[in-house]
Amino acid sequence: AQSVSQHNHHVILSEAASLELGCNYSYGGTVNLFWYVQYPGQHLQLLLKYFSGDPLVKGIKGFEAEFIKSKFSFNLRKPSVQWSDTAEYFCAVIYYNQGGKLIFGQGTELSVKP
Amino acid sequence: DTAVSQTPKYLVTQMGNDKSIKCEQNLGHDTMYWYKQDSKKFLKIMFSYNNKELIINETVPNRFSPKSPDKAHLNLHINSLELGDSAVYFCASSQGVQTQYFGPGTRLLVL
Numbered sequence: 402a403q404s405v406s407q408h409n410h411h412v413i414l415s416e417a418a419s420l421e422l423g424c425n426y427s428y429g430g431t432v433n434l435f436w437y438v439q440y441p442g443q444h445l446q447l448l449l450k451y452f453s454g455d456p457l458v459k460g461i462k463g464f465e466a467e468f469i470k471s472k473f474s475f476n477l478r479k480p481s482v483q484w485s486d487t488a489e490y491f492c493a494v495i496y497y498n499q500g501g502k503l504i505f506g507q508g509t510e511l512s513v514k515p
Numbered sequence: 516d517t518a519v520s521q522t523p524k525y526l527v528t529q530m531g532n533d534k535s536i537k538c539e540q541n542l543g544h545d546t547m548y549w550y551k552q553d554s555k556k557f558l559k560i561m562f563s564y565n566n567k568e569l570i571i572n573e574t575v576p577n578r579f580s581p582k583s584p585d586k587a588h589l590n591l592h593i594n595s596l597e598l599g600d601s602a603v604y605f606c607a608s609s610q611g612v613q614t615q616y617f618g619p620g621t622r623l624l625v626l
Contacts, residue, residue, distance in 0.1 A: 505558040
């Protein structure tokens with residue numbers, strides 16, 4: 402079965418530090434890739450997505466992600482985090498041969514100290 | 516002008532009761548989903564409907580029954596609620612395999 406793995410369960414950073422959250426997915430043909438963010442007590446919001454084209458995608462709030470096909474990875478980055486980035490981050494993958502089912506990673510809790 | 520809405524937002528009930536959660540989307544999407552988020556925040560798909568037709572049915576107990584009266588609505592009925600059903604349930608919608616947009620969630624607590 403296809404799976405998505407996020408490398409870090411909990412990341413703690415100080416404001417202005419750089420962020421990189423790892424995400425790997427298992428092979429399963431054509432995929433669409435996503436990062437979602439869930440602020441405390443809120444619903445999931447789309448940060449960015451990759452369907453095709455330039456493997457470096459830019460999202461909202463200064464986030465970006467790089468798709469590396471050979472490594473089955475889609476890591477999320479931000480050069481300088483803010484306290485307001487404190488949230489849970491989910492990597493998710495749609496495998497075209499799975500009827501649109503969005504498979505989520507375990508989530509990474511990001512805590513940013515002011 | 517909420518894109519994906521769910522009611523109720525909170526649901527507290529006793530074991531053995533039957534309850535329903537409603538979801539509506541005004542994005543004109545053809546596909547709707549139900550996800551369950553457990554206490555460890557892990558998200559897993561339960562069901563998916565495309566144009567009112569069930570297309571994804573994960574290994575969910577028969578006590579859970581989705582119903583889609585039309586493309587814009589997907590309701591979730593749960594019979595004989597159990598303690599383990601306590602979770603946050605998210606509805607989502609998309610156009611085909613494009614981006615899924617999520618509702619605000621329904622926090623279900625079974626006592």
